[in-house]
Amino acid sequence: MRAGWALLLGLSVCLSGHTCRGFPNKLPEHSDPPPDPLLDYDRLDEEFAARNGTGCGPCEPELCPAARGCRAGLVLDACGCCKECGNLEGQACDPGERSVFYGLCGTGMRCMADPRPAAGAGRLQEEDEEEEEEGGEVCVCEEQQPVCGSDATTYMNMCQFREASFSRPQLKTRGKGPCKTGTFPIIKVRPQSQVNGTGSSLVFLCEVFAFPMALVEWRKEGQDVILPGDDPHISVQSRGGPLKFELSSWLQIEGAGPEDSGTYRCIARNNLGSVSASAVLGILGPSQFGVPSLRRDSS
Structure with a gap:
């Protein structure tokens, strides 16, 4: 009996005084494991905001990769920190002072906007619309005057001279304008191949640079006649420009028919030599083109 009372007394003391080691008087504090940095979105948002939304961290030039082989000089990258190669003449570019997608123009x-003339007239309307959508800004040299190099070569502008002098540091300029020894004809704008429907009108353009000035003629492959010959639906027009020492020539065909299909060649020559460029013309019949025939009368 006494043993039973002693057991009950000990148990009551244990519960009231919290002195029994079998029952802890404090549960361990709950602690979460440290978050994964890659999954800590709040931290990522803070870091992105610290970069002002540009994706650029602090500028550390000593960590920038070396830019090599830059024929058009160096420009700053999208973050305005590291130097990269500038775009060459004629390449697509980003307007403004910040590289976004295409990059910045060189020195x-x-x-x-691309100043080069369109490839030709009389093409399909759908093709013209697609070309307009694809068109955009390109790098254009600010100094368009020809330059004579110390290698007796005439460069069409200062940018082309700089590009050539990159691989030949000894190359210098003798002066502005073509070399007095003359310049072999250079076709700056070549005629472009095109496909048209029967009865359409079209134009081929050929733009030539040369000194002395070049003479330009048009021929159709397989024929010995210099165009236009005696064909009333073909005409040729030429004029100086758009720049000094240049000549622009157009071959126009009105009311084209299947027999006008073929390869047309622009030939430029002066007393130093000749050069040529060709383009292919395809004329589709009404069944291929899907429209009523607009062909001129054979008479």
């Missing part, structure tokens, strides 16, 4: 160039 002595600016980003502007």
Whole structure:
């Protein structure tokens, strides 16, 4: 009996005084494991905000990769920190002072709408619309005057001279304008191949640079006649420009028919030599083109 009372007394003391080691008087504090940095979105948001939304961290030039082989000089990258190669003449570019997608133009160039003439007239309307959508700014040399190099070569502008002098540091300029020894004809804008429907009108353009000035003629492959010959639906027009020492020539065909299909060649020559460029013309019949025939009368 006494043993039973002693057991009950000990148990009551244990519960009231919290002195029994079998029952802890404090549960361990709950602690979460440290978050994974890759999954800590709050931290990532803070870091992104610290970069002002540009994706650029602090500028550390000593960590920038070396830019090599830059024929158009160096420009700053999208973050305005590291230097990278500038775009060459004629390449697509980003307008403004920040590289976004295409990059910035190199030394002595600016980003502007492509000044080169369209390939030709009389093409399909759908093709014209697609070309307009694809068109954009390109790098254009600010100094368009020809330059004579110390290698007796005439460069069409200062940017092309700089590009050539990159691989030949000894190359210098003798002066502005073509070399007095003359310049072999250079076709700056070549005629472009095109496909048209029967009865359509079209134009081929050929733009030539040369000194002395070049003479330009048009021929159709397989024929010995210099166009236009005596064909009333073919005409040729030429004029100086758009720049000094240049000549632009157009071959126009009105009311084209299947027999006009073939290869047309622009030939430029002066007393130093000749050069040529060709383009293919395809004329589709009404069944292929899907429209009523607009062909001129054979008479």
